[in-house]
Amino acid sequence: xxxxxxxxxxxxxxxxxxxxxxxxxxxxxxxxxxxxxxxxxxxxxxxxxxxxxxxxxxxxxxxxxxxxxxxxxxxxxxxxxxxxxxxxxxxxxxxxxxxxxxxxxxxxxxxxxxxxxxxxxxxxxxxxxxxxxxxxxxxxxxxxxxxxxxxxxxxxxxxxxxxxxxxxxxxxxxxxxxxxxxxxxxxxxxxxxxxxxxxxxxxxxxxxxxxxxxxxxxxxxxxxxxxxxxxxxxxxxxxxxxxxxxxxxxxxxxxxxxxxxxxxxxxxxxxxxxxxxxxxxxxxxxxxxxxxxxxxxxxxxxxxxxxxxxxxxxxxxxxxxxxxxxxxxxxxxxxxxxxxxxxxxxxxxxxxxxxxxxxxxxxxxxxxxxxxxxxxxxxxxxxxxxxxxxxxxxxxxxxxxxxxxxxxxxxxxxxxxx
Numbered sequence: 311x312x313x314x315x316x317x318x319x320x321x322x323x324x325x326x327x328x329x330x331x332x333x334x335x336x337x338x339x340x341x342x343x344x345x346x347x348x349x350x351x352x353x354x355x356x357x358x359x360x361x362x363x364x365x366x367x368x369x370x371x372x373x374x375x376x377x378x379x380x381x382x383x384x385x386x387x388x389x390x391x392x393x394x395x396x397x398x399x400x401x402x403x404x405x406x407x408x409x410x411x412x413x414x415x416x417x418x419x420x421x422x423x424x425x426x427x428x429x430x431x432x433x434x435x436x437x438x439x440x441x442x443x444x445x446x447x448x449x450x451x452x453x454x455x456x457x458x459x460x461x462x463x464x465x466x467x468x469x470x471x472x473x474x475x476x477x478x479x480x481x482x483x484x485x486x487x488x489x490x491x492x493x494x495x496x497x498x499x500x501x502x503x504x505x506x507x508x509x510x511x512x513x514x515x516x517x518x519x520x521x522x523x524x525x526x527x528x529x530x531x532x533x534x535x536x537x538x539x540x541x542x543x544x545x546x547x548x549x550x551x552x553x554x555x556x557x558x559x560x561x562x563x564x565x566x567x568x569x570x571x572x573x574x575x576x577x578x579x580x581x582x583x584x585x586x587x588x589x590x591x592x593x594x595x596x597x598x599x600x601x602x603x604x605x606x607x608x609x610x611x612x613x614x615x616x617x618x619x620x621x622x623x624x625x626x627x628x629x630x631x632x633x634x635x636x637x638x639x640x641x642x643x644x645x646x647x648x649x650x651x652x653x654x655x656x657x658x659x660x661x662x663x664x665x666x667x668x669x670x671x672x673x674x675x676x677x678x679x680x681x682x683x684x685x686x687x688x689x690x691x692x693x694x695x696x697x698x699x700x701x702x703x704x705x706x707x708x709x710x711x712x713x714x715x716x717x718x719x720x721x722x723x724x725x726x727x728x
Contacts, residue, residue: 311377312608316365319378320390323362328439328678335360340387341367342439352376384439391442392473398448403517403582404476406459406467406505408485408498408629410575412565413606415458418577418726420600422454424592433604436460441470454586457503462653464497467504479509480517480578484524485627503528507703514698517581537575537581542689543575552609552639555599556580563594568607568618569635614707615676615728620714622719625649626661630668632714637672641710647697647724649715658682680719694720701727 325337330352333339339356341349341364353374363376367383380386395402403418405411412434419430425445429452431444436458436671437519440670448455484502485495510532510539520527521538537543547570548555548562556563556576565576576597583593608619620632629651638642641681648668654661662682670689678690679697691697706728 311380313386313393313632316378316380316386316390316514319363320394320446323391324446324449326387326443327356327361328443330356332361333361334358335364338362339364341365341383342387343383346439349383352517358704368675387440388438388473389448391445394448395473395475398450398452400448400452401454401477402472403456404459404471404505404509405456405462405480405482407480407482407630408502408625409462410482410571411458413572413602414480414482414575415456417575417597417600418582420457421579421583421588421593421595422456422586424596426453426502426586426604427451428453430490431456431458434458434460436470438469440464440493441473444473454670455525461501462613464501465504467501468508470568471508475512475515476505476509477512478517479514481505481525481528482578483519483522483627485625496582498649499528517578517585521574522664535581535585537577539577539585541577542583543577543581543584545573547573547581547697552641552656556591558590558638561590561594563597565597566601569608569632571631571635572607610725612725612728614705616710617725617728618710619722619725620712621649621719622717624649624714624716625654626651626664629665629714632712633665633668633672633674636712637674639710643709645673645706645711645713646674646676647721649713649719649721650684652682652684652718654671654682659686662686679715679721694723698727699726 327337339361350366350368422428459473516534519538520541522537610617683690684692
């Protein structure tokens with residue numbers, strides 16, 4: 311079946327489902343395959359549970375006319391999203407970066423939705439599956455969209471741009487992450503820069519941090535709007551308690567974000583809101599109302615301690631930025647509990663050793679958790695169970711505790727023990 315015919319089915323049933331546990335009546339089921347699952351096996355179940363159609367790529371012994379067989383389910387999903395994007399006559403902001411892309415996306419969305427019907431990527435659905443699913447959630451009623459794009463290997467951002475076709479582009483920053491896939495920092499730079507190159511080829515506009523020399527260099531001769539201290543936006547940091555405040559012209563905006571590095575996420579949101587004619591009052595209210603979630607710089611108070619939970623993701627640049635900020639905070643008793651930074655490949659030992667050295671330099675009391683830290687330190691806990699046991703018999707009280715590590719380490723599971 312050609313994509314035009316599938317698109318007609320989609321327009322009549324404009325909801326996509328990839329998991330039979332979360333079926334919405336009238337949706338289209340795409341039987342995707344993974345290492346540990348095969349969606350082809352659940353086509354009949356999806357129809358029985360309320361899906362209007364199921365799309366699979368393995369022939370089955372069925373006469374059900376609601377089951378559509380294609381050559382490749384994933385490619386069909388991606389092609390359907392590309393086809394749909396061509397029908398959408400709205401601006402789309404594409405956002406990528408080593409750190410801060412999800413927080414920036416949420417802040418920008420909070421600002422824009424005060425006056426516009428703006429769609430934004432949900433959660434971190436930012437890969438070769440998540441981006442098509444996001445595009446297919448955009449309706450004719452939306453006035454614009456923000457699409458987050460992640461990558462762990464070369465050419466991935468270019469591929470996602472080809473699907474989402476952003477008219478505006480943002481790279482929040484470029485640092486060491488996913489080095490196992492990129493092989494080097496140069497690989498990270500080249501891949502993130504694929505967004506800038508796409509915007510340039512298609513006569514779009516960039517939002518560029520003019521305090522970042524690398525981004526300034528990469529964006530030369532491309533139409534752009536600048537943000538940051540060295541831009542014409544007139545934003546600067548103010549006192550933080552512990553939340554970061556930002557000054558914009560004569561306005562003091564009191565955010566609920568922790569860390570000096572959040573300044574650029576805030577400045578970007580102000581810049582984009584200002585460009586799209588969002589009122590100053592709405593920009594201020596949107597930023598001040600935004601509360602981080604999903605273990606991203608959340609503050610949690612327990613019976614014994616205050617916890618800064620930043621355990622959704624970690625790489626060398628985000629780890630150092632958070633440690634810098636935490637070291638400068640005026641807390642009486644500080645403790646860092648740091649988990650492994652994953653997907654570092656051959657650079658893993660070197661980068662984890664740098665973090666241990668950095669904590670010593672900042673004179674931060676630190677506990678390390680994970681196999682990678684355990685390889686190079688005899689005082690690290692090999693996993694969450696081990697450190698739970700330690701804390702149980704060595705209670706931690708009256709401290710401000712930073713939890714920072716890759717999601718798979720599961721540092722959030724320590725909350726009940728702190």
